[in-house]
């Protein structure tokens with residue numbers, strides 16, 4: 794059995810820092826750092842799912858740069874995660890946090906010191922290679 798889990802994540806970069814979130818203790822992949830985002834539902838595009846998830850989880854609106862998608866894949870005992878990463882920009886403030894224990898804005902050095910969800914490690918490394926330029 795190999796379930797495909799389609800997920801979308803946001804590369805939100807502001808003033809040279811990337812927005813990252815730590816999955817709550819007790820969830821699958823708990824205590825690991827990830828991009829804001831979540832599962833893509835049926836009949837949703839990646840950017841639509843991303844806007845919905847960021848609003849649900851953080852109470853913030855965002856714009857998604859639809860043309861900059863990168864895709865990463867990693868298999869776990871619960872299935873294979875296929876992660877689409879888009880550059881995105883917050884257009885309203887973060888007002889809540891419901892699925893994470895902590896959020897941070899990290900620079901290109903700090904980002905590499907975090908314990909990341911395995912799917913996201915190559916994604917994070919690609920972002921570092923490109924540089925944390927604002928407004929990509």
Ligand SMILES: Nc1nc2c([nH]c(=O)n2[C@H]2C[C@H](O)[C@@H](COP(=O)(O)OP(=O)(O)OP(=O)(O)O)O2)c(=O)[nH]1
Pocket residue numbers: 798800801802819820821822827828829830831832874876910912913
């Ligand atoms: N939100 C997010 N999820 C990611 C990333 N990378 C990655 O492998 N994932 C995985 C973790 C989960 O298996 C899935 C996202 O689902 P979710 O965050 O909605 O988690 P969930 O509701 O299934 O939570 P849980 O029941 O597993 O505790 O994708 C990422 O960067 N952001």
